[in-house]
Amino acid sequence: MLRSMIHRLLMLMVTLVLFSLFVFTLMRLAPGDPASMILLQIGVVPEQSLVAHLQEQWGLDQSFIQQYIAWVHQIFRGELGNSFMSGEPVLNEMIDRLDPTFRLITGSFLLTALISIPVGIWLGLNAGSIPDRVIYSVTILGLSVPLYWLAILIMYVFGVIWPILPVVGSSSALHYVLPITAISIAESVYFIRMVRSYTIQYSKFSYIEAARARGLRPSIFYPSYLFRSMFIPILTLITTSLPSFFGASIITETIFSFPGFGKYMLEAIYRRDFPVIQGSALFVAAFIFVFNFVTDVLFFLTDPRVHLDKQRWEL
Amino acid sequence: MQQFNHKHRRREVGGVGMYSRYCFSVVVVLTFLLIMGCSQTKSSTSSTVQEANKQIVVAVTQDTEGDKLDATTYNGTRQTHAAVYDALVEYEGEGKIAPSLAESWEVSDNGKTYRFHLRKQIKFSDGSPLNSAAVKFSLERATSREENAGLEISRLLKKIEAPDDNTVVLTFKETATQVLYELSQARPFRIMSPNSVIPVGDVNGTFDKAIGTGPWKIDSYHQGVETVLVANEHYWLEKPSEYSLVFKVITDPQARVLALQSGEADLAGGELGNIPAESLSVFQNKDKYVVETGTSTMSYFLVINQNNAFLSDKNIRQAMNYGNDTNKYADGSSDPIKGLFQKNVAFVTDDNQPFYPYHPEKAKQRIEASGYKWNEKKQLYERDGQILQLRLVIQTEEYPEWKEMAEIFQDNMKQIGIQINIVNKERAAYYDTLWSSKDYDLLMYRTYTDAQLPYRFLSSLFYSSPSTPGVAYQDRPLSDLLDQIASTVLAEKQQALFDQVFLRMHEEAMSVPIYYAKQTFVHSRELVGFTFNAIEDDPVKWHRLKKEAQ
Numbered sequence: 038m039l040r041s042m043i044h045r046l047l048m049l050m051v052t053l054v055l056f057s058l059f060v061f062t063l064m065r066l067a068p069g070d071p072a073s074m075i076l077l078q079i080g081v082v083p084e085q086s087l088v089a090h091l092q093e094q095w096g097l098d099q100s101f102i103q104q105y106i107a108w109v110h111q112i113f114r115g116e117l118g119n120s121f122m123s124g125e126p127v128l129n130e131m132i133d134r135l136d137p138t139f140r141l142i143t144g145s146f147l148l149t150a151l152i153s154i155p156v157g158i159w160l161g162l163n164a165g166s167i168p169d170r171v172i173y174s175v176t177i178l179g180l181s182v183p184l185y186w187l188a189i190l191i192m193y194v195f196g197v198i199w200p201i202l203p204v205v206g207s208s209s210a211l212h213y214v215l216p217i218t219a220i221s222i223a224e225s226v227y228f229i230r231m232v233r234s235y236t237i238q239y240s241k242f243s244y245i246e247a248a249r250a251r252g253l254r255p256s257i258f259y260p261s262y263l264f265r266s267m268f269i270p271i272l273t274l275i276t277t278s279l280p281s282f283f284g285a286s287i288i289t290e291t292i293f294s295f296p297g298f299g300k301y302m303l304e305a306i307y308r309r310d311f312p313v314i315q316g317s318a319l320f321v322a323a324f325i326f327v328f329n330f331v332t333d334v335l336f337f338l339t340d341p342r343v344h345l346d347k348q349r350w351e352l
Numbered sequence: 353m354q355q356f357n358h359k360h361r362r363r364e365v366g367g368v369g370m371y372s373r374y375c376f377s378v379v380v381v382l383t384f385l386l387i388m389g390c391s392q393t394k395s396s397t398s399s400t401v402q403e404a405n406k407q408i409v410v411a412v413t414q415d416t417e418g419d420k421l422d423a424t425t426y427n428g429t430r431q432t433h434a435a436v437y438d439a440l441v442e443y444e445g446e447g448k449i450a451p452s453l454a455e456s457w458e459v460s461d462n463g464k465t466y467r468f469h470l471r472k473q474i475k476f477s478d479g480s481p482l483n484s485a486a487v488k489f490s491l492e493r494a495t496s497r498e499e500n501a502g503l504e505i506s507r508l509l510k511k512i513e514a515p516d517d518n519t520v521v522l523t524f525k526e527t528a529t530q531v532l533y534e535l536s537q538a539r540p541f542r543i544m545s546p547n548s549v550i551p552v553g554d555v556n557g558t559f560d561k562a563i564g565t566g567p568w569k570i571d572s573y574h575q576g577v578e579t580v581l582v583a584n585e586h587y588w589l590e591k592p593s594e595y596s597l598v599f600k601v602i603t604d605p606q607a608r609v610l611a612l613q614s615g616e617a618d619l620a621g622g623e624l625g626n627i628p629a630e631s632l633s634v635f636q637n638k639d640k641y642v643v644e645t646g647t648s649t650m651s652y653f654l655v656i657n658q659n660n661a662f663l664s665d666k667n668i669r670q671a672m673n674y675g676n677d678t679n680k681y682a683d684g685s686s687d688p689i690k691g692l693f694q695k696n697v698a699f700v701t702d703d704n705q706p707f708y709p710y711h712p713e714k715a716k717q718r719i720e721a722s723g724y725k726w727n728e729k730k731q732l733y734e735r736d737g738q739i740l741q742l743r744l745v746i747q748t749e750e751y752p753e754w755k756e757m758a759e760i761f762q763d764n765m766k767q768i769g770i771q772i773n774i775v776n777k778e779r780a781a782y783y784d785t786l787w788s789s790k791d792y793d794l795l796m797y798r799t800y801t802d803a804q805l806p807y808r809f810l811s812s813l814f815y816s817s818p819s820t821p822g823v824a825y826q827d828r829p830l831s832d833l834l835d836q837i838a839s840t841v842l843a844e845k846q847q848a849l850f851d852q853v854f855l856r857m858h859e860e861a862m863s864v865p866i867y868y869a870k871q872t873f874v875h876s877r878e879l880v881g882f883t884f885n886a887i888e889d890d891p892v893k894w895h896r897l898k899k900e901a902q
Contacts, residue, residue, distance in 0.1 A: 068781040068784040069778075069779075077783055087498070087499060123417075291603055293607065309780050
């Protein structure tokens, strides 16, 4: 167990290094040069001499390998470099921006899980009933609605037609209601469908049917048999949906003018602010990797049949 | 049987054990998430109703960077620079310059010495007096910065002298003709107090606090959220405002529309937070909103890549101009397009800017004159089996309306047998195409504004030197004319040269004018006193805005 966990962590490190190289290369292959972008941003004509001056200042005139080594060197010193645009350390800026995003993701994550898992299970157990058919059709509709449009619609309904909630900003708890609702709706429709189909699928397994046939009390049957068997797929669903929550928060932050991490990253991409893009991408990747690692451990804890030691790719 | 029961019992016990373990982990995760979620939802800064009434909220796209608003840099947004800092002279429009902090000035005949007489009794927002030392400090700080090196003042300045408290003399190495225009801009030559930096008065000191003579001073700044400005009680020109001015960052255009509708923003529009044209109908014919339309000096036009085989032919360039029905771009509501520059641009007169009127037949004649044949099947012109087709590069992040305009142009060109393929690029890639890769046949762009027109705009896009080819077009005679303008002081002589510039640009059909931009703002009916300013970088006289209950 311990050995395999160390293996896992080492693999994570290798993946992170490869990932960092990937992001680093991709940034430098993308059209658009940060020096010109910053000059245009401030309304200065990107003349050759100015561009060259900035590139030298940022070390962009060095070779690709040199730049990469310098960056990796920085990471080992616990820094992510300074933003081209603001000149501030990327790490500090990122930490400042994480707070609202974190609340947004946590809030919508909880709301989605708390609502859609019970609803999905209930629908699965009552498959074919009228409420099931109605809600199932609604989820099909929900899946085809883009988040951007949904957010605007919610803002219009609760900010303009029935003005009870603020539509932009993040300065009070009330400001979180609409963005969290928007993300939760978009994610719930997916969750509900998945949980519903798991419930139907798992109800048909022979050991579940046998348990049911034995006439077990519901208080034993559901938690110990049905839900327990469904725990792994639901845990997988929850943990693999994290990146999509992150993606949703980027869109939502832009629409609701949240000064969050997603918006920060998006702006950096527009401006080709390499240190910020690299730093943020690495951070997000590390977060997701660690999250997946914790998930693996959780898998093991919940179901001993899962053997962490014998992964095919580790042999 | 007994055995079975025994086994069954054991499994059940095991099941309950597992269940509690599972239950425990779920509870732990959920509690953890809940604690994190709840502990942080409490937030401060919710404003009371009374405060809201004393605030004027303006929706803007970009962060104001209120903590870094050094007058000599490009940090922050232009309108905040202009709200906090005053310039020595003011741009009045149509090329005219008016007094501001300098009540008068003299320019030597050779254009090498500029002597400014400062207005007396003006104070900075911290109460310290405006004097020649402060002006000298600001200008020296600005010229010492690398990113300002391209500006004429930085390039040609020899020395700055302050013979007495109210006189500043600028001496240049060569004839300088753009000095007053550059001084009038929102940045980087506006005047900042020497107390703004640490150590006080050090030209290379670290910026500490924005202290200017303008109508506003910065009260608070919240990164990515808003900047709150309050009246500068020492403001010298007009009565300071009783309200605080909030520049609130709202990035998404639709969100700006909704914020205006929900009352979270009082005012939005212009370059600083544009309202999409298709959303304007939301605000029209209603008692709740006012739509303000002001003039602009900006034009949209197509940059032509003359290295393209088709476009190196003057006939084709002229044909595109003849075939371009410009009335379609603004549903015929804006002024008819007569040349690249709007008529309120400096040096543009009623008759010195020739243009190609809409005339599709002439367009086709021009194309045929170059040996192209009409292909009946494709409904396009072709020569040597090659159809006449061009790539038009646009971007829609900053200028969403360009998409529709590009489609109208595409349709216009189809009428005269030219196929246009529209390529919509991401912003950074678009600018890379314009400034570096040149991977376009046609590219939609905009002119600069106000005092930067026409000279600075032309010299940065249409001027070729032996080492660097012009960005938008390369033409030796045009560059020579621009060189002559740079060394001409007398306005009449400059006018004669600009007449020739406009004629040359017309004859060679160096661009395709598309649309004359306008400034559109929307505000609630409650907000009164809306007045446009002379320059687009500082579009509104913010300090005149007031709220009146309806």
